[in-house]
Amino acid sequence: MKVVHFEDAETKNFEGAGATGVVGRLLIGQADGAPNFAMRLFELAEGGATPRHTHAWEHEVFVHAGKGAVWRNGEWIDVAPGTAVFVPGGEEHQFCNTGSEPLRFVCLVPRGSPEL
Amino acid sequence: MKVVHFEDAETKNFEGAGATGVVGRLLIGQADGAPNFAMRLFELAEGGATPRHTHAWEHEVFVHAGKGAVWRNGEWIDVAPGTAVFVPGGEEHQFCNTGSEPLRFVCLVPRGSPEL
Numbered sequence: 001m002k003v004v005h006f007e008d009a010e011t012k013n014f015e016g017a018g019a020t021g022v023v024g025r026l027l028i029g030q031a032d033g034a035p036n037f038a039m040r041l042f043e044l045a046e047g048g049a050t051p052r053h054t055h056a057w058e059h060e061v062f063v064h065a066g067k068g069a070v071w072r073n074g075e076w077i078d079v080a081p082g083t084a085v086f087v088p089g090g091e092e093h094q095f096c097n098t099g100s101e102p103l104r105f106v107c108l109v110p111r112g113s114p115e116l
Numbered sequence: 117m118k119v120v121h122f123e124d125a126e127t128k129n130f131e132g133a134g135a136t137g138v139v140g141r142l143l144i145g146q147a148d149g150a151p152n153f154a155m156r157l158f159e160l161a162e163g164g165a166t167p168r169h170t171h172a173w174e175h176e177v178f179v180h181a182g183k184g185a186v187w188r189n190g191e192w193i194d195v196a197p198g199t200a201v202f203v204p205g206g207e208e209h210q211f212c213n214t215g216s217e218p219l220r221f222v223c224l225v226p227r228g229s230p231e232l
């Protein structure tokens with residue numbers, strides 16, 4: 001059993017290709033023995049956003065902290081701590097921070113997609 | 117795309133069979149089109165605990181709020197908001213609330229295991 005606080009996980013910065021102010025951390029992945037899906041935590045700085053993109057695999061997201069929005073069918077939908085978001089494979093999506101504190105959410109992806 | 121706050125999801129109470137003060141909510145599952153894994157949120161009241169048990173499938177857990185502990189190899193390990201826990205299939209585990217506020221965590225399971 002692995003028990004880790006996200007602050008103790010290695011960080012990876014994402015800038016460019018549509019990403020602004022995004023830090024990712026792999027919390028649970030294949031190296032831990034996870035056979036089916038991986039858990040990452042993303043932190044978006046004030047003004048930060050993930051790329052607006054589409055890919056074949058799904059996301060299962062849970063917002064932990066901060067204020068944000070998700071792009072769905074041409075409009076921004078507010079998300080807050082405690083909001084879950086299911087992004088089916090093939091659907092365009094983007095997350096942005098709409099507050100002044102970091103936006104933090106976990107985002108899980110199936111095996112076979114990039115872990116981070 | 118599904119966007120839902122956990123407080124708006126249907127609740128299921130778990131009492132007995134080792135569970136005390138446990139409320140579960142299915143946030144993302146097969147009915148939403150999730151093809152590979154399901155997201156549930158569990159809320160443990162003050163003094164609450166999940167059963168100490170073992171099963172074939174894994175858990176990927178992220179602690180959202182409250183104070184708690186997880187049973188690992190014969191001892192309790194503290195968890196806090198921001199802690200991730202990977203419970204491999206076949207490993208005994210139990211979660212308990214060690215604080216006075218609700219302990220809330222998401223717990224993801226692979227397709228083929230009970231969704232809630």
